[in-house]
Amino acid sequence: MSAQTRNRILFTVYTLFSVCVFVAALAYPPVRPLAPAPLRDWLGAQTSALVSSFNLPAVFAGRVTIEISSSNTKEDWMNAVAEKFNAEQHAIASGQIIEVKVAHVTSGGSQKAILDGKSTPTVWSPGDQSWVDGANEVWVDRTGRPLVPDLCPPTVLAPIGFSMWRPMAETLGWPDTPISWDDIARLSADPEGWAALGHPEWGTFKFGHTHPDYSNVGLLMMTALAYSIEGKTSGLTADEVYSADVTEAFAAVELNTYHYGVQNRPLMQVLAQRGPQYLHAVTSSEAETLKTNAEFADTMRFPLVFIFPAKGTYWSEQPYCLLDADWVTPEQREAAAIFRDYLLAPDQQSLAVDNYVRPIDQSISLRAPLSLENGADPRVTRDSVPALASPTAEVASAVKDVFHQTKRKATVMLVIDTSGSMEGEKIRNAITSSVNFVKRLHPDDEIYAFGFGFPEFVDLGGGRAGDISEGLIDSLNGMFANGNTPLYDAVCEATSRMNQLKADDEADGERRLYGIVLLSDGADTSSARSENQMFDCLPSGEDAAGIKIFTIAYGDDANKDVLLRIANRTNGKNFAGDPETIESVYNSISAEQ
Structure with missing residues (x-):
């Protein structure tokens, strides 16, 4: 008899027993509690211990959860398989039911998060073995042993x-x-x-x-x-x-x-x-x-x-890699192996085709889609x-x-809200992240910056990153929060300045990428222009070589709808940030330009 079948029988028996006890309690209600509270608590503890000693299913014995960081290419398939697996109530030898949770990630981003200690999955399934090899190299340098010592079986093909x-x-x-x-x-x-x-x-x-x-x-x-x-x-x-x-x-x-x-x-x-x-x-x-x-x-x-x-x-x-890390328990290792075998079974491999990926099992015929x-x-x-x-x-x-070395160089303009509501941790973290963003630029990128608050605009200048970064960083570090929020005017001013820079480059036969990074923590309070006039200032977004605006809605009071529309209109991207996450937002923007 399989463990799964045994657990289901035990669960049925226990359920029937519980129903009988409940009916008896209705038929013969006690006049007062059968035992004082301390005794009832002691009896409850002894009952729990007895349940554990009988190795009953997870409804009594608990659950074991495995977290999988999975390459997002196979997201639909992994979601379908995990949902099916969880519904079937598979268990490890102790009787604990396995719960599978899947986080859909990028391969490079998940590698960095694991190595930085920000992600602690049981299983890592990037798109290719090369990401695992790179992580192992770093892990061996740090600990003397690989993060993934065993072979990682392929799960599906996503050419x-x-x-x-x-x-x-x-x-x-x-x-x-x-x-x-x-x-x-x-x-x-x-x-x-x-x-x-x-x-x-x-x-x-x-x-x-x-x-x-x-x-x-x-x-x-x-x-x-x-x-x-x-x-x-x-x-x-x-x-x-x-x-x-x-x-x-x-x-x-x-x-x-x-x-x-x-x-x-x-x-x-x-x-x-x-x-x-x-x-x-x-x-x-x-x-x-x-x-x-x-x-x-x-x-x-x-x-x-x-x-x-x-x-x-x-x-x-799409390799399936069980991590040899301190945070992975023996129970999780056992559970991860059970789920691995489930993924590779014919029924789940056939399900891959329905979710746009190819089965590893070559005996399964390809069909629509x-x-x-x-x-x-x-x-x-x-x-x-x-x-x-x-x-x-x-x-x-x-x-x-x-x-x-060969990537087309970028011209980037930082537009930073320095209004009074940015006071304190907000302005400190925003400036620190802006400085780190400048440091990551290629020397041949161009970087410009200005703040908007009081006075209306604080122009920090700009130019070739390799020539002006140190001076720009000093200027950024000297900024402080004060005044109102002329958001609409700032967007139009930044767009006008970038249009001129782009026109000058084109006159010189130079082809670059152009992006504006706009950070704001609130709604417009003092612009001469209306919202509609601001949208009229924006590039159309129809030209792939046009100016893209990347917006950061900084905190709960930011005008999220307007910032989202600005980003979408210009083929940029909208981000939500706060003082704790702003650094990762700037990292993401670095990869977009």
């Missing part, structure tokens, strides 16, 4: 490649003609753009990808580009990543990259909502492409399709598009280095 509008993909030959990273790099480098392929109406190629410092898709796709240029599927070295050919290919792609991001899902949402006039393709997983088609089918001009990089790609095996009609090519397998070897920690570092 990564390009998500592109169907007419554009068909122009490149999809689905029957192989399309490689080399083809994308050549299209990016061609000043004629799509005109060279018979479609001048589409203009030059416009690309987007997630940031390799944070995103599994971002890191692996840039590594795949290096592999493609080198003509290899394994054994890539750091020296090859730093080579002139690979660096040139990175530069060609980055020259026409207009949108970054921490996570793939928000990037796909921008692609779908803004349409083919904004971006033509982004790096993505097959799962996200299909999910986006389903979610935005009624509003998109064309459907999206998923393109496998022909020379090889990462099939993103993994179909050509929906934008996926089920004919492609690891036999036709080889799996690339995961990057070593050294290669991953080199890929990030070359990305930062």
